Amino acid sequence: MDIKTVGVVGAGTMGNGIAQVAATAGYNVIMSDIEDRFVQSGIKNVDKFLAKSVEKGKMSGDEKNAIMGRIKGTTKIEDMKDADVVVEVVLEKMDLKKQIFKQLDEITKKDAILATNTSSMSITEIATATARPDRVVGMHFFNPVPLMKLVEVIRGLRTGDETVATTMELSKKLGKEPVEVKVDVPGFLANRLMIAVAIEAIKLYEQGIASKEDVDKAAKLGLNYPMGPFELMDLTGIDINYHVMDYFHQELPKELKWDPPLTIKNMVKAGLLGRKTGAGWYNYNK
Numbered sequence: 001m002d003i004k005t006v007g008v009v010g011a012g013t014m015g016n017g018i019a020q021v022a023a024t025a026g027y028n029v030i031m032s033d034i035e036d037r038f039v040q041s042g043i044k045n046v047d048k049f050l051a052k053s054v055e056k057g058k059m060s061g062d063e064k065n066a067i068m069g070r071i072k073g074t075t076k077i078e079d080m081k082d083a084d085v086v087v088e089v090v091l092e093k094m095d096l097k098k099q100i101f102k103q104l105d106e107i108t109k110k111d112a113i114l115a116t117n118t119s120s121m122s123i124t125e126i127a128t129a130t131a132r133p134d135r136v137v138g139m140h141f142f143n144p145v146p147l148m149k150l151v152e153v154i155r156g157l158r159t160g161d162e163t164v165a166t167t168m169e170l171s172k173k174l175g176k177e178p179v180e181v182k183v184d185v186p187g188f189l190a191n192r193l194m195i196a197v198a199i200e201a202i203k204l205y206e207q208g209i210a211s212k213e214d215v216d217k218a219a220k221l222g223l224n225y226p227m228g229p230f231e232l233m234d235l236t237g238i239d240i241n242y243h244v245m246d247y248f249h250q251e252l253p254k255e256l257k258w259d260p261p262l263t264i265k266n267m268v269k270a271g272l273l274g275r276k277t278g279a280g281w282y283n284y285n286k
Contacts, residue, residue, distance in 0.1 A: 001111070001166045004028060007083030009100055011042030011073070014117060015089035017145025020046045021174045023070040024146075030083055032074045039073040046071065049146060081107050085170060087139055089117045092243075097121065098129035105130035113163055115139035120187045120244055123156035134160035137167050138181065140188060143236075152188050154181040186251040187244065194232070195244055195258070201229035202261040212281050230281040233264075234274035238281070242268045 006022040011033040019031040033039045050064045114136050127136035138154025151171040171178035181188045201215050216228020233241045248258035274280035
């Protein structure tokens with residue numbers, strides 16, 4: 001499949017990051033959001049990132065301008081009609097995602113690939129909102145998108161081989177290292193690993209086996225992790241980690257290991273959500 005234009009629905013942190021790497025790879029990009037202020041904020045973030053690259057001598061000003069020139073911002077999802085691939089990057093709410101996919105199915109070319117950046121939700125269920133489940137696929141990027149190399153390409157039950165192959169190849173052209181998730185399971189690969197480690201870390205802390213600082217140190221110095229599980233939860237958001245744990249617990253009820261520990265439940269209730277609130281497992285207001 002000859003891909004020339006990539007659509008991105010959602011101009012937030014992940015969305016504008018995907019738009020940036022696609023434009024940098026030479027694709028024309030259509031980035032949409034529900035309000036123009038969100039679109040403009042996304043474009044501004046891309047410009048800011050690229051400006052730093054120019055300052056560091058990683059690209060020229062002309063190259064930066066060319067990349068920015070390939071990104072079109074819009075509040076009209078109808079503008080996705082010209083896209084060959086559309087990546088949805090909206091909130092992790094199934095009803096919202098299915099609504100977006102229903103619209104995209106009606107708007108886009110019949111052979112366009114519709115991808116979702118969901119980190120854990122069912123690709124198979126999202127695809128039911130369309131008349132082309134064979135062209136629906138998971139394309140899960142990681143934050144920050146311009147720097148993180150991994151992309152999970154996830155098969156829904158009815159995702160076609162050609163769709164997977166095209167998405168894997170597109171990921172490589174975006175400068176990423178794709179992995180294929182062959183079965184549509186909650187959390188896919190990376191989040192299943194991350195959440196399992198996070199839950200075990202909290203249990204070690206709750207049971208008084210080790211301090212959170214020493215758990216993080218053990219992960220970094222003994223397992224060669226770039227950051228410990230408590231540091232990572234603070235970075236990604238304790239509320240997000242909690243909700244993913246709870247989602248796994250509901251979707252995989254026979255595997256009791258996913259039940260969110262009491263401490264993280266209480267931290268979410270207290271509003272201690274990590275770096276974004278100034279305090280989580282650690283205090284960032286010092």
